[in-house]
Amino acid sequence: MRSFTINQNDAGQRLDRFVKKVAPSLPGGLLQRYIRIKRIKVNGKRAENSTILSQGDEVALYLNDEFFPPPSDSPLAFLGAGRGLSVVYEDDNLLLADKEPGLVVHEDESKSPDTLIGRIQRYLYEKGEYDPQAEHSFAPALCNRIDRNTAGLVIAAKNAPTLRVVNDLIRDRLIEKYYLCVVFGQPSPAAGTLKHFLLKDERAKQVSVFDRPHPGARTALTRYRTLAYHGRFSLLEIELLTGRTHQIRAQMAHVGHPLLGDTKYGTAAQNKGTGWKFQALCAYRLRFSAGDRAEHLAYLNGKTFTVGQIPFGSLFPGFTAPPPL
Numbered sequence: 001m002r003s004f005t006i007n008q009n010d011a012g013q014r015l016d017r018f019v020k021k022v023a024p025s026l027p028g029g030l031l032q033r034y035i036r037i038k039r040i041k042v043n044g045k046r047a048e049n050s051t052i053l054s055q056g057d058e059v060a061l062y063l064n065d066e067f068f069p070p071p072s073d074s075p076l077a078f079l080g081a082g083r084g085l086s087v088v089y090e091d092d093n094l095l096l097a098d099k100e101p102g103l104v105v106h107e108d109e110s111k112s113p114d115t116l117i118g119r120i121q122r123y124l125y126e127k128g129e130y131d132p133q134a135e136h137s138f139a140p141a142l143c144n145r146i147d148r149n150t151a152g153l154v155i156a157a158k159n160a161p162t163l164r165v166v167n168d169l170i171r172d173r174l175i176e177k178y179y180l181c182v183v184f185g186q187p188s189p190a191a192g193t194l195k196h197f198l199l200k201d202e203r204a205k206q207v208s209v210f211d212r213p214h215p216g217a218r219t220a221l222t223r224y225r226t227l228a229y230h231g232r233f234s235l236l237e238i239e240l241l242t243g244r245t246h247q248i249r250a251q252m253a254h255v256g257h258p259l260l261g262d263t264k265y266g267t268a269a270q271n272k273g274t275g276w277k278f279q280a281l282c283a284y285r286l287r288f289s290a291g292d293r294a295e296h297l298a299y300l301n302g303k304t305f306t307v308g309q310i311p312f313g314s315l316f317p318g319f320t321a322p323p324p325l
Contacts, residue, residue: 001062007134008159015040034063039062042057042059044058075133078122080118094166101278103115152282153285182259184234194221198244200245219242261276
């Protein structure tokens with residue numbers, strides 16, 4: 001038998017979801033059965049799958065050891081991540097990191113521990129703000145993600161209530177996300193809203209763009225405005241009105257203005273000689289506009305956060321980020 005005392009980061013979860021986190025090898029059908037026959041109890045009593053756990057509850061699991069993570073699974077694996085981390089903003093609840101291009105946000109096929117979330121967890125651990133051995137089901141987590149070769153702002157939650165609230169706000173578009181990108185040519189009109197339908201190919205890790213509704217495709221809305229021209233390139237500010245995979249890259253290429261450095265949606269020939277090895281795209285600004293939906297993060301309402309440096313700023317001498325619309 002193993003017993004867990006529910007802490008702040010465990011509270012508010014359904015019982016079945018908590019058990020799946022602490023005993024990940026327990027099959028779903030067996031989990032339901034063990035709750036029913038009282039091999040999983042809350043405060044010494046029978047509970048339901050949907051029982052919401054409160055801080056201080058005692059959850060007793062009468063399970064075989066095989067269902068729990070093996071002792072060899074190190075809770076300190078994040079110490080294999082690098083220490084390089086650019087923190088734009090931080091408080092007791094969350095952290096805004098400026099991710100460098102080339103760094104993955106989560107572990108990928110390479111299995112390298114050096115990820116953005118790994119660096120954040122190491123940073124918080126070394127500050128004494130995160131102790132994985134004191135947690136049952138929570139670790140500091142990212143609320144949004146950007147591609148490996150995209151730079152810019154990523155939100156990390158330090159506690160479970162913040163993760164829940166920020167995820168809800170992002171889902172409902174109450175955190176506004178703005179990007180800067182460099183594209184080939186000069187868009188006409190200089191500002192507008194693109195509407196297309198994107199179909200994701202999981203195997204190719206690429207999306208196809210359609211001008212009209214297409215089976216399986218999802219609507220993509222992207223607002224853009226041209227900020228500057230220089231030689232072959234235009235600098236655009238992009239506001240995401242939907243959040244689809246590769247949305248900016250795919251839509252801009254579809255209308256004839258692929259991003260500088262993007263050979264997935266642009267062409268190698270077009271990028272030859274430019275010296276750019278990754279797409280010129282940066283998630284450069286976030287604005288919290290959640291109103292009364294912000295809950296314990298109400299102090300962030302109306303606040304705007306911007307990266308300190310744009311990776312491709314040298315292409316547009318004298319450029320300064322525009323004020324928010």
